[in-house]
Amino acid sequence: MKFTVLGSGSSGNAILISNDKTNVLIDAGLSATQVLKRLSLVGVDYEKIDAVLITHEHTDHAGGLRVLLQTLRCPVFISELTLEAYFNIQNSKESERRRETLKNRVIKIETGSHFCIGQIDFYPFSIPHDAVDNFGFVAESKGVRIASLMDFGYITNSIKQNLKGCDGIIIESNHSLDMLKACSLYSWTLKQRIMSKTGHLSNEDLCKWLKEDFDGNASHIVLAHLSQRANEPNLALLMAQEALLSKNHLSRIDTKIIVSHPHQPTEWIQF
Numbered sequence: 001m002k003f004t005v006l007g008s009g010s011s012g013n014a015i016l017i018s019n020d021k022t023n024v025l026i027d028a029g030l031s032a033t034q035v036l037k038r039l040s041l042v043g044v045d046y047e048k049i050d051a052v053l054i055t056h057e058h059t060d061h062a063g064g065l066r067v068l069l070q071t072l073r074c075p076v077f078i079s080e081l082t083l084e085a086y087f088n089i090q091n092s093k094e095s096e097r098r099r100e101t102l103k104n105r106v107i108k109i110e111t112g113s114h115f116c117i118g119q120i121d122f123y124p125f126s127i128p129h130d131a132v133d134n135f136g137f138v139a140e141s142k143g144v145r146i147a148s149l150m151d152f153g154y155i156t157n158s159i160k161q162n163l164k165g166c167d168g169i170i171i172e173s174n175h176s177l178d179m180l181k182a183c184s185l186y187s188w189t190l191k192q193r194i195m196s197k198t199g200h201l202s203n204e205d206l207c208k209w210l211k212e213d214f215d216g217n218a219s220h221i222v223l224a225h226l227s228q229r230a231n232e233p234n235l236a237l238l239m240a241q242e243a244l245l246s247k248n249h250l251s252r253i254d255t256k257i258i259v260s261h262p263h264q265p266t267e268w269i270q271f
Contacts, residue, residue, distance in 0.1 A: 001144040002270035006038040008224040009262030012060050015148060019141045022118030025052045029060040032067035038265050051117045054078040056131035057085040066101045077107050081133035111135045125162050127152035130198040138162055144271045150225045153197040160213045167271050173223040173236045174200035180230035203236050207243035216253040220269045224260045233259045
């Protein structure tokens with residue numbers, strides 16, 4: 001089992017989770033051109049993508065889906081609420097194109113209900129965000145567990161439980177609270193949305209989870225969905241590493257933390 005974050009940030013998100021026989025693309029927020037380019041960069045033939053899994057309808061997670069499906073021949077796993085929100089947009093022509101493209105290609109899933117894609121089991125769970133049905137998930141194959149969750153405002157008890165025992169974790173570290181408050185390009189209304197419980201997770205809240213609730217099991221944690229205006233990759237990484245070091249006084253933890261980027265894939269992380 002292995003994964004790479006093909007790209008992550010406010011401009012678009014996509015992840016690839018694979019094992020020996022199954023390749024699943026998580027979200028299609030990058031343009032179709034960029035998804036195909038980055039699949040090539042990580043050595044995966046687009047014809048070998050077995051499914052696209054959409055976590056929620058926001059453009060930075062689903063905006064490239066329709067055009068991408070003109071090249072890919074796989075099904076789309078998506079919840080009914082998210083599918084309807086994906087179709088229900090103001091541009092009626094685009095809505096029609098989306099409905100036509102996804103016709104007979106959808107496999108509906110439900111948050112909280114296990115499903116399989118090839119040889120990978122998926123366990124989706126709800127996470128708090130201002131989308132209709134946003135979820136994170138744990139993907140499992142041959143005892144290896146990889147969690148992925150982006151776009152959520154705070155760490156719920158359900159999230160804490162689902163992250164326990166995972167071997168790899170992809171998790172949002174969206175903004176620095178100080179940088180967000182000082183950002184002159186964002187209105188106060190937008191700042192309030194981002195900081196709300198249905199907004200995005202801050203560096204500070206991620207660090208609190210690392211100190212208080214991370215079980216130390218994961219060998220790799222990837223910080224994802226960093227704001228390009230209210231965060232800085234080195235700051236997010238340093239804060240997370242310091243949080244982990246403060247925990248290490250109580251127990252030995254060898255977890256490696258890396259940062260994903262909007263314009264290039266991460267290295268493959270393999271288990």
